[in-house]
Amino acid sequence: MSTAAVIGGGPAGLIAAETLARAGVEVTVYDRMPSVGRRFLLAGHGGLNITHSEDRDRMLARYGRSAERIAPMLDVFSPDDLRDWCAGLGEPTFVGSSGRVFPQAFRATPLMRAWLARLAELGVRIETRHRWAGWAEGTGALRFTRGDGEAVEATPEVALFALGGASWPRLGADGGWVELFEERGAAVTPLRAANVGVQVAWTNVFADRFAGTPLKNVGLTVLGRDQSGRGDAMLTRTGIEGGPVYAIGAAIRDALDADGECVLHVDLRPDLTVDQLAERLRRRRPKDSASSTLRRLGLDPAAIGLLREAAGGALPTEPTAAAELVKAVPVVVTATMPIDRAISTAGGLAWSEVDESLMVRRLPGTFVAGEMLDWEAPTGGYLLQASFSTGVVAAHGALAWLRGESARRSR
16 A cells, blocks of 8 residues: 655645545644644634635636646636535535635534544544654655654655645744755745735824724725725724735735835725715715714724824815725835734745646655645635645645556556
């Protein structure tokens, strides 16, 4: 029987282990934490958004510069395949009002429990508290440091790595693999915070009053860049976070890299035009205050506070100028929050380092999946979908490689 080691017990690693085991491979999963799937369980604590229901072209666009590489992987293991897989574990899925897909139980725990039972039935062995420490000199064996400090080695016929990025060090994804791969000559794009809040130098008055307050149904764009996000954002004491911010994270980083700062335009009423807003503002009664007039536009105190913050306290009185401000409130971003505050990371093993089956070109028999690869996506089910899809593709590649090796040995 062929043997495989899967290093990393997140979604990408576990679906790869399942795929390999179903094909009759003897699989051992190694993870440095006391149990596997910890980040998966945390992600599903408030509702496991496992994939998205939108059409293929719209979904692919979420992967930005990596869409072309992700596309064939979604063909191999699509959102429908992922939903069928969930149903096979006793967790049929449903589509929420936003198009996001959730398991029927909503949380991740029942799905993970059923998944681990399936893996056990398939004979997958899971070794926890095993931190990968690189390759042994000469033999190329996989080196691990156990929780008790003892060093152990493994010599599987194939190795599949799914160690994640660097945004969840307390759950196992600390980016410690980067240096080890670079030592073997592999090019790694630096890991950076993605799906993360941004820093804004609010005045103390604004921060004291509105930190922890949502901006409801706003649109966000980066000045001079063709990317936008829409939804509910959250004001924090040091900036803004939430889905609309995460959707334009790559554009924010590009602007910060180019200019040292990034100007966000916040559209407080994305469903209305400047002309429509201006017309409503012209109906202002003489005794109306600026705030009461803005409230008639559907703006809440946090939105009005943001307008005052951007305008230095005094709001424009001319209707068109005020409407233009409502549609594009300038907010200067000075930086993203640190990587350990991020939901995910951008960067990773460069696409040029792997072939179509996700085998590392300079390390035959070594495959990589999940966030270790150089891609990113916003929240909304896209992260998990690509993690599952790349895990399946890497496992298929490993099986093909094993078959080729077996054929070569039999000659």
